[in-house]
Amino acid sequence: MRTDRPSVDELLEAVEEFLRDHAMPALPGHLSFHARVAANVVGITRREIAQSDQIEADQLQRLVGILKHEGSLKDLNRELSEKIRSGDIKWDDPVLMDHNQKFAIEELGVDNPRYSAFKKAMEEGA
């Protein structure tokens, strides 16, 4: 891993700025829209790189707490989903509700923190 600058995030930031500030205004309607979407996609990528270690650690810790054994994030998520499907864990089980509420906000915080449900959750959580 390089420690020198520009960092990965700084490179992606440059791409995001180019798309938003230069490509978008210069392109005709349809392409301009796609440039905006592309800038948003770079934003998702930057947030995922920045946040995924913490999010995965938090999710893993909660899943171990619910399922009472260790495992990989992927395996434990599948096991939890199986248990919801079979009815072993009810959709309104407070422990599951807590995990799912946090899970949804973690994912949305990466994918689209400008979405109304994210803003609302932040206001209520604050």
Added chain:
Amino acid sequence: MADGDFETNLASAIKKYIAPDATMENLVRLTAGASQETWSFDAVTGDSSQGLILRRPPRGVPESPERAEKQQAEVRVLKIAYDNGVLCPEILFEAHPEDDLGVGFVMDRIEGETMGPRINRDDQYAEMRKNLAYQCGVAAATIHAIPIEKVSFLETISPQQNLDKLWETYQKNFEEPSPVFEAAFSFLKDRIPTNGRTTFVHGDFRHGNLMYGTDGLRSVLDWEIVHIGDPMEDLSWICVNSWRFGGIDLPVGGFGQREDLFAGYEAESGIKVDPSQVRYWEVYGSLRWGVTCRGMAFTHLDGHDRSVERAAIGRRSSECEADLMILLGEAV
């Protein structure tokens, strides 16, 4: 078929079906979509001018026999809806093989706004917004009043079948399961409406497919996924947070209250709305959009239609996860 021929053929068709002395002016293509061509033009006779729209598959050639059949059904449905007093465009003619326009139809062009954010925020719509949820309720009731025997050629999809179909799509499109979507499926499975009505259903009754003017709702568009089923599907689809464009506290499209939507529906239909059934369909709606978004990303991922927009939409499913947690939280 060259574009030059297309113009000439369309101009001839207008003389044939609209008026012998009508001329065609201001022909512009509105969408460059891969699935449908939409053309706008005016038929001018003397000093009067009529705004028209032509819809047809790309170059008039349907992708498949199924697509051709779907378009035929759409045309039939639109005519029936118009005759039943639904706010929708009037179909003026369908192209015949000798017109050399391919498979297409021409309808009335209704002017108005379909962009949700503008409807929800622009000052010019402030006055009409007050009554809009009520009007949408009335419009939905008019749609559901279309006698099902007139549209018996459409597929009937029961609430159970609807949920089964969604589950199938979810299984196909999600390599890793979402615990939120699993919880939503589990919630729905125990609450499938069994005593609801069975009516004609629009299937995509929401911002983007509703056209408004400063005087209110003008037209219901996009009759592509109509079917026979539970009418409450339509009343809740317009409430899904994905189409509220930031107006999260105004459940009807980000501009109105459910009570007003239901009041309009009840006034027109004489049928009382059961909010718990609408709740079921609202959870279903958010789940449907979340699962659909992921599926749309696969048109990019499998190389069918490479596009950054398709790729990005796959990540919108987490918006629906957050919406579902609000809905499930309220249902506990």
